[in-house]
Amino acid sequence: MPEAEEDKPALSEIERQVIDIFVDGVRVLGLPGSVGEIYGLLYVSRGAQSLDDLVGRLGISKGSASQGLRLLKSLGAVREIEMEGTRRTYFEAAVDLKRLVGGFIREQVRPHLESGQTKVGLLQESIGAEPDAEMRKFYDERVERLENWMRRGRMVLPVMQKFLGQ
Amino acid sequence: MPEAEEDKPALSEIERQVIDIFVDGVRVLGLPGSVGEIYGLLYVSRGAQSLDDLVGRLGISKGSASQGLRLLKSLGAVREIEMEGTRRTYFEAAVDLKRLVGGFIREQVRPHLESGQTKVGLLQESIGAEPDAEMRKFYDERVERLENWMRRGRMVLPVMQKFLGQ
DNA sequence: AGCAGAGTTCATTTTTTATTGAACAAACTC
DNA sequence: GAGTTTGTTCAATAAAAAATGAACTCTGCT
Numbered sequence: 001m002p003e004a005e006e007d008k009p010a011l012s013e014i015e016r017q018v019i020d021i022f023v024d025g026v027r028v029l030g031l032p033g034s035v036g037e038i039y040g041l042l043y044v045s046r047g048a049q050s051l052d053d054l055v056g057r058l059g060i061s062k063g064s065a066s067q068g069l070r071l072l073k074s075l076g077a078v079r080e081i082e083m084e085g086t087r088r089t090y091f092e093a094a095v096d097l098k099r100l101v102g103g104f105i106r107e108q109v110r111p112h113l114e115s116g117q118t119k120v121g122l123l124q125e126s127i128g129a130e131p132d133a134e135m136r137k138f139y140d141e142r143v144e145r146l147e148n149w150m151r152r153g154r155m156v157l158p159v160m161q162k163f164l165g166q
Numbered sequence: 167m168p169e170a171e172e173d174k175p176a177l178s179e180i181e182r183q184v185i186d187i188f189v190d191g192v193r194v195l196g197l198p199g200s201v202g203e204i205y206g207l208l209y210v211s212r213g214a215q216s217l218d219d220l221v222g223r224l225g226i227s228k229g230s231a232s233q234g235l236r237l238l239k240s241l242g243a244v245r246e247i248e249m250e251g252t253r254r255t256y257f258e259a260a261v262d263l264k265r266l267v268g269g270f271i272r273e274q275v276r277p278h279l280e281s282g283q284t285k286v287g288l289l290q291e292s293i294g295a296e297p298d299a300e301m302r303k304f305y306d307e308r309v310e311r312l313e314n315w316m317r318r319g320r321m322v323l324p325v326m327q328k329f330l331g332q
Numbered sequence: 333a334g335c336a337g338a339g340t341t342c343a344t345t346t347t348t349t350a351t352t353g354a355a356c357a358a359a360c361t362c
Numbered sequence: 363g364a365g366t367t368t369g370t371t372c373a374a375t376a377a378a379a380a381a382t383g384a385a386c387t388c389t390g391c392t
Contacts (some may be wrong), residue, residue: 014296014305017289021282021312028278030196032350046304051369061352066370087360088368095308097315112194116187123183130180138212139180142261146187149263156329163325164318198380217339227382232340253390254338333392340387351376361366 008056098165174222214256264331
């Protein structure tokens with residue numbers, strides 16, 4: 001007996017406000033708004049919610065809900081709850097900031113820093129082949145600075161994690 | 167005698183590579199790629215460049231170049247250079263990381279944190295009107311946590327600035 | 333004043349990204 | 363094993379964001 005969409009109560013004013021805050025929040029982080037809606041509704045719900053709950057209450061498609069939950073799982077931002085007596089999976093929001101920050105850094109930040117480092121390596125090869133000595137010197141200086149920025153970026157991540165996570 | 171687009175040399179391999187790195191970089195920060203192209207070309211150029219230089223060498227429109235430069239100026243990421251004998255404005259990249267980070271935080275991060283705080287304030291009013299005492303308690307706990315996150319967010323910014331800016 | 337160069341603005345177009353929903357697969361039920 | 367429920371995938375569509383370019387403003391020059 002699947003829950004029909006009509007069975008789900010509309011969002012309360014409080015729920016809508018909380019979701020709104022999280023939609024903004026994830027947008028700042030470069031994630032789609034639907035991800036913020038899902039996390040926001042879980043965050044403001046006392047009990048765990050199923051995929052169909054999210055679809056029904058937020059009025060989003062099953063596809064969006066499924067993809068959004070996958071992303072949130074990869075970030076460690078939702079917890080799966082097994083309920084006995086049903087094979088439906090329920091979800092609740094993980095609310096430990098350390099965990100959230102760590103997941104975001106691991107999944108969304110580090111990959112970019114790493115691909116950047118690879119690119120800088122290739123760039124250095126190109127610069128080695130620069131014939132004009134003056135230009136080569138200039139390029140070397142700029143790339144060194146860039147590497148310095150990236151090194152600082154890598155170093156600041158654990159500092160942030162430590163600072164934010166309690 | 168305005169420079170025609172055909173006068174500008176095509177991008178060298180090195181230039182293309184550097185620009186590419188910055189395009190990725192600004193995308194991670196949620197800024198349009200053209201902004202990365204502009205900053206990247208300035209970063210890899212020894213001399214200051216005019217708007218028409220950027221248009222010609224990057225193959226972007228004057229509109230894009232103008233808007234991108236405005237954004238970069240607001241971040242403090244480019245410096246305007248007045249040249250005598252011409253009323254054209256030239257630009258060079260600001261390469262002080264402290265300045266760049268500070269500008270980004272001021273222009274792109276703080277406004278969101280502030281609007282978030284406003285929204286949390288309104289949310290607290292809504293929660294005060296919640297009749298169910300149990301629910302009100304739950305909501306209070308969640309909002310308190312959210313405020314805590316935002317407070318940490320505000321506190322981490324100067325730490326990052328200090329850490330990144332030399 | 334009239335013209336030309338430099339740059340900005342913003343309505344339109346293009347491109348990119350997010351969302352949908354139908355088809356599919358997997359897991360359970362009877 | 364046929365039917366049902368639950369969830370996933372991905373091609374198609376819708377929505378959002380970025381880029382364009384023509385019209386405009388402003389400044390300086392003669």
